[in-house]
Amino acid sequence: MSTGKSALPEPEKFDRWTAQPRFSGSAPTFFLILVLALFCDVSTAASSAADSPPRAALPTSSPASAASPAPGIAFDEIARVIKADATPPPVGSFDADAAAIAALPPLSLPTPPRGGGVGNMLAMGALSLIPIVGGLVAGAAIRAHVAAEKAAHTKQRDEYLAVMTAHLKAGVLTSFAFYRGWSRVALTPELTAIEKPDQGLSLSLNYLTKTYRTFQTAPNVETYTVQSSMPTVAQPTLEGAPRVELLAPVTIAGRSAHGYRTTGAINVPQITPTCSAGQHQIVEVEYVGDLPDPQYNPSLSLANSQPLVTECDVPSSVSHREPGRLVLYRVVMIDEGTPTAYGVALERGNIRSIGEQDAALFQPPADFKETKEK
Secondary structure, rough: OOOOOOOOOOEEEOOOOOOEEEOOOOOOOOOOHHHHHHHHHOOOOOOOOOOOOOOOOOOOOOHHHOOOOOOOOEEEEEEEEEEEEOOOOOOHHHHHHHHHHHHHOOOOOOEEOOOOOOOHHHHHHHHHHOOOHHHHHHHHHHHHHHOOEOOOOOHHHHHEEEEHHHHHHOEEEEEEEEOOOOOEEEEEEEEEOOOOOEHHHEEEEOOOOOEEEEOOOOOOOOOOOOOOOOOOOOOOOOOOOOOEEEEEEEOOOOOOEEEEEEEEEEEOOOOOOOOOOOOEEEEEHHHHHHHHHHHHHHHHHHHHHOOOOOOOOOOOOOOOOOOOEEEEEEEEEEEEOOOOOOOEEEEEEEEEEEEEHHHHHHHOOOEEOOOOOO
């Protein structure tokens, strides 16, 4: 657990894949691969021998990172699956967990073989279901891989699944940056996704090959609602009022955080990716900082901010107790203490401010070459 004064100067940050300076200036994940976790459970794993770029300095949640981030914000995020025999990470363990993840073989994306393949289609398609990150990187990943040469083999897929299994246990480390409505998500060495909605622009960067692809997307336009004749899917409901307990304030990533422990039961009308139909007991521990959540959209995130009822679906990182505020730590356990217990954990650290001096983060590096679809 980090403590200290925010007035301390912050050391220069480095990109953990490219060993290049990152996020200069005064500077203060929830990444869960749900379907891939289930997919790995039934797949044959093999040891990974993939080449990796040089390792660089680890993200840190030092007290020096506690300066108020404005006008942009960046942070690193660790998310993991918690099985029945696993223990959730303690509050304030971001640095130690990041170090453990850095010791693993690097996480990489599967390369679909020519002509496709069910296993690789599942792996790629599952990106869209990743909480938080899925919506930001799935489109870029799929477009990039469809356009790229498809030459992976079964051995490569097995190596990927072995590495993925290890990361699901230790956690997946993702870097985020948000500025002027733009977003940057660094997922793997092969995929950093940049979105600029105001320009109708999406970029996919590959730090291993030093290449990038550009995709034109529809710029932000006014939207309206159209009534649909599709049948409504029954949603989970609360079984009575949940119990909410205030927790003692703590310091996380150099920031004061206030916590809540919410317990209750929900009724799931039909099977979901993590829950069978029926009643389930939910326990959620959430710590929230005094920072705005750059991914929160009042018109889109309200449903995700409801406590407990969304936990059996692919969850988001929106605060369930203080929607619009940044979650610094959260653990959700479903049916804790039973053989079928399942949970997800979110840790955030290395929170820092970014500004105009960091605008280059949202552009391809000067030495990258653009690749075109053949």
